[in-house]
Amino acid sequence: MTASELHPGGPSGDSTADLVAQELAALPITDVHTHLFDPAMGGPADRLLLTGIDELLTYHYHLAELFRVRRDLDPEEFAVRPRAAQADLVWQELFVARAPLSEVGRGVCELLTALGLDPNAADLAEARAFHRDTDREALVDRVFELAGLTEVCMTNDPLDGIERAAWERGFDRDPRFVAALRLDSAIMNWPQPVAGLRALGVDVEETLSERTVTALRGYLVDWHRRMDARYMAVSLPPILGYPDSDANWLQLLVRAVIPAARELGTPLALMIGVRRQVNPRLGMAGDGLGPTDVEALERLLADHQDVRFLVTLLARESQHALCVAARKFANLTPFGCWWFLNNEAMVDEITRMRLDLLGPSFVPQHSDARVLEQLVFKWRRSRRWLTAPFAARYRELAASGRRVDREVVRQDLTAMLGRGFGGQASS
Ligand code: FIX
Ligand code: ZN
Numbered sequence: 001m002t003a004s005e006l007h008p009g010g011p012s013g014d015s016t017a018d019l020v021a022q023e024l025a026a027l028p029i030t031d032v033h034t035h036l037f038d039p040a041m042g043g044p045a046d047r048l049l050l051t052g053i054d055e056l057l058t059y060h061y062h063l064a065e066l067f068r069v070r071r072d073l074d075p076e077e078f079a080v081r082p083r084a085a086q087a088d089l090v091w092q093e094l095f096v097a098r099a100p101l102s103e104v105g106r107g108v109c110e111l112l113t114a115l116g117l118d119p120n121a122a123d124l125a126e127a128r129a130f131h132r133d134t135d136r137e138a139l140v141d142r143v144f145e146l147a148g149l150t151e152v153c154m155t156n157d158p159l160d161g162i163e164r165a166a167w168e169r170g171f172d173r174d175p176r177f178v179a180a181l182r183l184d185s186a187i188m189n190w191p192q193p194v195a196g197l198r199a200l201g202v203d204v205e206e207t208l209s210e211r212t213v214t215a216l217r218g219y220l221v222d223w224h225r226r227m228d229a230r231y232m233a234v235s236l237p238p239i240l241g242y243p244d245s246d247a248n249w250l251q252l253l254v255r256a257v258i259p260a261a262r263e264l265g266t267p268l269a270l271m272i273g274v275r276r277q278v279n280p281r282l283g284m285a286g287d288g289l290g291p292t293d294v295e296a297l298e299r300l301l302a303d304h305q306d307v308r309f310l311v312t313l314l315a316r317e318s319q320h321a322l323c324v325a326a327r328k329f330a331n332l333t334p335f336g337c338w339w340f341l342n343n344e345a346m347v348d349e350i351t352r353m354r355l356d357l358l359g360p361s362f363v364p365q366h367s368d369a370r371v372l373e374q375l376v377f378k379w380r381r382s383r384r385w386l387t388a389p390f391a392a393r394y395r396e397l398a399a400s401g402r403r404v405d406r407e408v409v410r411q412d413l414t415a416m417l418g419r420g421f422g423g424q425a426s427s
Contacts, residue, residue, distance in 0.1 A: 022406075026148070027413050032269075060282075060284040114376050154179055156179050267309065348388060
């Protein structure tokens, strides 16, 4: 991507802003968290790597907006309609009947234009034809090029039968798709995971006995190695309650997950602040958020300083405390502006705060893409939003007499958004 594509208005006349814009536009990025899959793991029928306009428009971000403008729709009845019919309705209601003014609506329009498709179309015929006529491999290449990515981290769950089948039968790994072992299904809502784990030969019991903890830890170590994962990850509710809570997931996190991370020498990503199923009728669109008790996180970090934690918080009001915690604990790397924070106003505010408190030692953004083509608009927009906060700080640095040149900017951005996960040495 070029700087003029990023900033269609052309050079700003501010040489530092232009330099940062150019470097951000050209930067090869590792996307540290997506829900995408290596194409060799399987396509549409098994619903692993999702692509195409029907998947794009039935993304849960759009569905939440659809149910707002069509309060007469029954979400449960809508969910069983054919996917193409769902997408047609989303297009009609959110893109034809009214302007797609929301973040994700504007993003899809930017994507369509980048692919040479018409965001003013009356229906989805052209976009569907494009998808039908584009070979999958070619689409993956084109998306990576348009988004300027070198790697994306997947979200890998061995307890998902379809996904596990791919790992068990084996496939030719595409090095652009990096594994990340996801733990939610193995540790949350205990003892629900017991049956699935036992079916895999993991010798867990319903109680959190030593046998359970040892078996679970073995499962994590084995699958992490098997997938050649770069980190482990779990999403958590706002309140951690560490160390006093007797929540099963916290016990398992402390007794099995953290020891496994230590044994593997791998980072543990905590995605904190989600309140799952605030409105269960909306399915995946039904999750909410809450502020995080960062003090409990600090206690966890203090007690496990030999393990590296990548942390993203969902609530805006918890971001400042997270930055301060990261100043106290070098084993904490804040990452991304997650989900409801993935928009210009939040990225601008949070990035400025992180730069001022942490310098270049965090991961500014991830995409959370669920459909391949989302990488294009999510990353184009993020690169654009990151320009102003970075440029403002480099400009001030230059004004103070410190040398700021292309090499300096490139080195910082590469450390933060490249494969090193935030420019800190790994544990
Ligand atoms: O837990 C997660 O990884 C979340 O990102 C998702 O579950 C969420 O539904 C999402 O797609 C947010 O962007
Ligand atoms: Zn996610």
